[in-house]
Amino acid sequence: MNNAPIVQETGIAGLLLVHLPVHEDARGWFKENWQRAKMVAAGLPDFRPVQNNVSFNRLAGTTRGIHAEPWDKYVAVIGGSVFGAWVDLRAGEGFGKSFSATLGPGQAVFVPRGVGNGFQTLEPDTGYSYLVTEHWSEKARSGYTFLNLADPSAGIPWPIPLAKATVSEADRTHPMLDALTPVGPRKTMVLGANGQLGRALAALAPADGSYEFATRGQMDITDARQLAALDLSGYRAVINAAAYTQVDEAETPAGRRASWAANVTAVGQLAVACTQHGTTLVHLSSDYVFDGRKPSYTEFDAPCPLGVYGQTKAAGDAVVAQAPRHYLVRTSWVVGDGKNFVSTMTRLARAGVDPSVIDDQFGRLCFARDLAAGILHLLDSQAPYGTYNLTNEGETVSWARIAAEVFAALGHDPGRITATSTDGYRAAHPAMAPRPVHSTLELSKIKATGFIPPDQFEALAGYLAAYLPEA
Structure with a gap:
């Protein structure tokens, strides 16, 4: 049984797409969602998460983000599938660069600090998990940077049009890229x-x-x-x-x-x-x-x-x-x-x-x-x-x-x-x-x-x- 993940670069510096072995039988499937030794050996940073969060989404078309938090995170699907979108919001020549991919049980993404993370569910009852390197707090929220889901310069091809998607009012009204202050380095x-x-x-x-x-x-x-x-x-x-x-x-x-x-x-x-x-x-x-x-x-x-x-x-x-x-x-x-x-x-x-x-x-x-x-x-x-x-x-x-x-x-x-x-x-x-x-x-x-x-x-x-x- 091959349990070695494969890490792929995405074009955004530090944003890494991870292909995970998934083992299926008549009962369902099993995967090692996070295994530190194997992930580091495959090329992920040894980022040592301290908190695991899960977003459960009842409806297909639920769309969340794009949020850049002041920490690194590792995101994966634990049920269903999503269309994931990421935009580099860090200061530098990569500012505004985007990447998207469909995530099922066999994919995960390492998202470095300052890269905005958003997703849209493609199936009902989808679970979205993320490991983070800092404990969440109200104070930490002040370090977030938000980008409007519909920003035209990001060019994100949402499978379900945003007009028909389930989106929070806050996510609909976040600023466009040209109005953002880029995330500075730690x-x-x-x-x-x-x-x-x-x-x-x-x-x-x-x-x-x-x-x-x-x-x-x-x-x-x-x-x-x-x-x-x-x-x-x-x-x-x-x-x-x-x-x-x-x-x-x-x-x-x-x-x-x-x-x-x-x-x-x-x-x-x-x-x-x-x-x-x-x-x-x-x-x-x-x-x-x-x-x-x-x-x-x-x-x-x-x-x-x-x-x-x-x-x-x-x-x-x-x-x-x-x-x-x-x-x-x-x-x-x-x-x-x-x-x-x-x-x-x-x-x-x-x-x-x-x-x-x-x-x-x-x-x-x-x-x-x-x-x-x-x-x-x-x-x-x-x-x-x-x-x-x-x-x-x-x-x-x-x-x-x-x-x-x-x-x-x-x-x-x-x-x-x-x-x-x-x-x-x-x-x-x-x-x-x-x-x-x-x-x-x-x-x-x-x-x-x-x-x-x-x-x-x-x-x-x-x-x-x-x-x-x-x-």
Whole structure:
């Protein structure tokens, strides 16, 4: 018995016609109306419905729609047959494009958010079922967009003329296409907008209103009440660029509490909210989840953190991995608009200070602009969910080597850098938390998605010119 569905494109982006195997005998018929594993394998999005609605229609010619709701849905006939009509009401070049098909027990349709759905029954006592990705509420109704069934530009060939059909007064009076405001894209929320990554995302994200940026003052992720009140029903993704990153301070009693609150407890609450709304969670991880005993790390290496900060990041990673739609982006040695190692070395070089810099910790820089570009690439390309390492490309180097490169790029003598060991540095700074010796992250997985990070030292030159020009 062949139970594999077949998924067919329709000409409207994301609108998919599904052909379902129907098994008939003298008693009637049986079908698997929705079977997640088989549907996803056949090509449907893993849209994870939360509510099932059924419309029962007594008369042939009953006509409903065209409604575009603020969620995805999967529609199918559970008795009788219908003529289905769909119109793309989303902003973009597809606006106004229509598709129609007759649905019986052997057909279903996946309807993405923003595509109007309507139907006309062809038989009495017809049942029309739809699975949706959000719970219905009166508030949600404000996000509907309606199109008149008789709109001439849609060109829908209703089998039963609308004048003879059973149609509600509301559906008869909905606006024509030329009077509609197109449905905009679901938004992406960036938390931690004032950080180095948040600022880089603000510089690269489209300026069409599809990205919103929240500073800690606007959304403190450690405030459980604020997170509980966060409504993600209109968001396709949340990029969590907020975190506790004070590595040394995390070893203190107060720092330990703050680190666990921001990096674990808040992340867990955020992951639950994203799961409930089918929202993609992008979360930043760190090389500190490893002990640094290996020369480099892949996405498949198990965490083994040394200090409190690394422990909280590893715990947060485990929580995020339970969200069905997540990108866990692991990075290291981030440099952006703000205080960081490169900005510190620049200040010291210009001030005439000759610093001692550790030469037995190894890794690669990650410039916030390239980190942001990689994250946007994952979202826009709809890369497979999961964990991705993301830093700049290039050879593995020490902190002392980076300091020398900064001095040289600024026209200062790199010989002013004094190399020191981690133990030697800790002797002068006893509060320093343990750090991994090796922080190099393998990049083959992110490259396989089509994103090729720039070389770290090529990016360094651009960074110094953009953020740290000579005063």
